Structures are given as C-alpha cells and as structure tokens.
Amino acid sequence: MLNRVIMLSMLVALIPTWGWIILVVVVLIILIMLLVVVVTGSTTEALSSDFHYQCDSAIGPDSAVVRTEQPVPGGDESRYPTQLPSAAPTTNPYASLTAAPDDKSVSAWQRTCLTAMRAAPYQLPPLRSFNNGPASECARQLALSKLQGGGSAQNAGGESNDAALARSVIAQASATLVTGRCDTGGATGQDADRSASAAGAGGAGYTQGGCAAITNANVFPTVVVLPVSVAGQAACGQRVAVSAMSAGDLVFWDFRDNAPTRVGVAVGGAQLVTVEPGTGQAVQQFVPANADVRVKRVLRGAA
Secondary structure (H helix, E strand, O other): OHHHHHHHHHHHHHOOHHHHHHHHHHHHHHHHHHHHHHHHHHHHHHHHHHHHHHHHHHHOOOOOOOOOOOOOOOOOHHHOOOOOOOOOOOOOOOOOOOOOOOOOOOOHHHHHHHHHHOOOOOOOOOEOOOOOOHHHHHHHHHHHHOOHHHOOOEOOOOOEOHHHHHHHHHHHHHOHHHHOOOOOOOOOHHHHHHHHHHHHOOOOOOOEEOOOOOOOOOOOOOEEOOOOOHHHHHOOOEEEOHHHOOOOOEEEEEEOOOOEEEEEEEEEOOEEEEEOOOOOOEEEEEOOOOOOEEEEEOOOOOO
16 A cells, blocks of 8 residues: 555656646646536526526417326416516517427427517516506406496407407506596497507607517507407516406416417406407406416506
8 A cells, every 4th residue: 555655656756847737727628618518508498497488478388288287377486586687688589589390399389489479578577566557447447347238349350359358458558658547438449559549649759569568668658559369469568476466467368279268357356357258248257266377467557
C-alpha cells in the first residue's frame, strides 16, 4: 500500500506545469458542458410545460388522452404558478410556430393549438383576483336580462345559441368603459358589431378590440367583439382560476375534438347564463362541477 502511494506521488511530481494547466482546462470544459446540458434540459422542459399550458388554455384538454378519473374543473389549476412574471411577452411567441404536414410527432391536439395560437393572446398564470369593475357588473345585468321573457341572442343567421349570447353581452358590457353607462337594451348577436362602432365613436382613441388585444393594459379600453364561434371565443381573454370566477367571465365546457362546445357568461358565485341547446332559450345554471371547465376574462376591471 505504501509503495503504491509513493509511486503515485512520484507520477504526480513528474507532471509538468503545462500538463496541470491542460488538465484544469479539460476539467473546466467538461463541467461547462455538463452545466449546459442541465440548463438546456431545464429550459426545454419549461418551454414544453408553458406550451402545454397555452394550448390547454386556448383549446382545452387533449381529447386523445384517455381519462381514468373524473376531470378536475379548471384543469387542476393548482399545478400552475401563482406569481405573474416580471416581464410578460407583449405578443404570443407561439403565434408563428408551425409544424410540417407530414410530421407524425405532432398530435392533432398540438396542430389545433398551433392554429389557435395565431389569434390567442399569451396566457399568464391563471388570475386569482376577482373582477369588480363596472363592465363586470354590467355584464351580470345584461346576462340576467336575457332570462326575462325567455329572451336569448341570435347570430347573424338569426339562430339562437350560447356563442351569440356571449358575444352580445360582452360587446355591450365592454362599451361601459367607453360610454360610461350600461345599456341593458335588448341587443342581439347581430347588433354586436354595430354597438361597438357606435360606442367607439363616443371617445377619441377608443377602438374595437381584437381577440389578442382585449387584455392589453397598455392600450385604451376597447369595445370587445368576440368571434362568432365558441371555439374562437375560447382562444380570447386571460385565463382565470375557477375560484376567482367573476360576473362577465366566460365559462367554457363540454370539450370535444379539441374544442369547447358550450359557453356561458358568469353572473357571480358559481352560476352562469347560457342558451339551452335545442330550445334556443336563455337559462341560468350552476357551473358544471363534474366536467373540465375553463374560465376566461375578456372584460377589464379590478384584475
């Protein structure tokens, strides 16, 4: 044992200074490479997780995933961060992301998401504060007024549906921030664009809002005219934790083929107003408790 120690000491002593320098450089290079691998892997994982969150917020859960247990309302929001980033992107970094048509590694859910990202705003962590602004209260009044006399909203073709109701309520409620008043007159989905134009004329700098601009705090308040379809509306706004759902927030559920098929306008508490399929009548109901639910905020206010 002693002889081995003596031999090792002699070998170390024979290594010239330049040899030690080379050895140190090699060790440093190896350490740097290991650090790069760790950082790259961590960054890739973070980007993958963020992209999944963006997709889940815009089009809902992956319909190809076989569930073995009851879905959690809000998509298990407890796993998402609670603190807002210090510097949030002003545009959606995934908007220009594409995938080759023959790339079999890209799922149908991801392809649908890439299409939605072209219009969807970048999603911050789910909002956990309530919206107590005037537009929120106006939306509550407007939505509840649809219940009177069995009223509803109609799309451009005269058909009553939940997307038309949401479009009508949000357009009128958002105009409150422009005109300073809540007009609870019985506008329909067909009147949403005309209401926006009329309200926009009421003040300099106020414009009709697009899907990606409605939560941008750096621009003037806008009259929000949502897309005509439920799936299109789901890509708009900022995600909200179910526990912070407020009047005027949009509630999406009944996801099929990577898109929601139902939408309602929250009226406070755990209730919403929507249009009953088949009857075309506006109804008030509780937010579905045993289904995937996504909540989006498209009206400005306290949050």
